[in-house]
Amino acid sequence: MKQVILDTGVITTLLGSKIPEEIIALKVQLLEKEIQGHVTKQILLEVAKNLSLIYKRDEIDSLIWSFLNTYEISIIEPDIATYLRAGRLQYREKKTFSACDSLIITIASNRKDKFTIYTTDGKMVETSKRIKNSARFKIYRFS
Numbered sequence: 716m717k718q719v720i721l722d723t724g725v726i727t728t729l730l731g732s733k734i735p736e737e738i739i740a741l742k743v744q745l746l747e748k749e750i751q752g753h754v755t756k757q758i759l760l761e762v763a764k765n766l767s768l769i770y771k772r773d774e775i776d777s778l779i780w781s782f783l784n785t786y787e788i789s790i791i792e793p794d795i796a797t798y799l800r801a802g803r804l805q806y807r808e809k810k811t812f813s814a815c816d817s818l819i820i821t822i823a824s825n826r827k828d829k830f831t832i833y834t835t836d837g838k839m840v841e842t843s844k845r846i847k848n849s850a851r852f853k854i855y856r857f858s
């Protein structure tokens with residue numbers, strides 16, 4: 716089973732009111748267990764912040780818990796060394812990567828069984844390739 720880290724933009728789109736076809740296909744893959752989704756707590760923090768623009772607080776809590784349970788999303792708990800590597804990456808690329816971006820890129824590129832990052836952030840992908848980062852990406856672009 717393919718292991719993927721779902722970035723903030725993908726989850727926010729998945730939980731939003733208008734869901735593009737490509738994200739509907741992702742939902743099916745998660746439900747049918749073709750892929751295993753992973754997130755960090757920091758990603759959930761960003762998702763809650765983004766959904767605050769659309770939904771009320773109680774709705775946000777319910778949406779996120781339902782998302783985690785329905786799709787059996789695993790929460791990654793990085794160790795201190797991973798946080799330190801992510802901090803160095805974020806410092807080097809502070810104009811492009813948020814702390815959360817740096818963390819998931821570090822996780823994805825330093826695991827024995829590498830994760831693929833599912834993201835909507837094309838800039839993150841381009842910069843990661845430029846610095847020869849070994850993380851793999853699938854980018855979702857919506858018009």
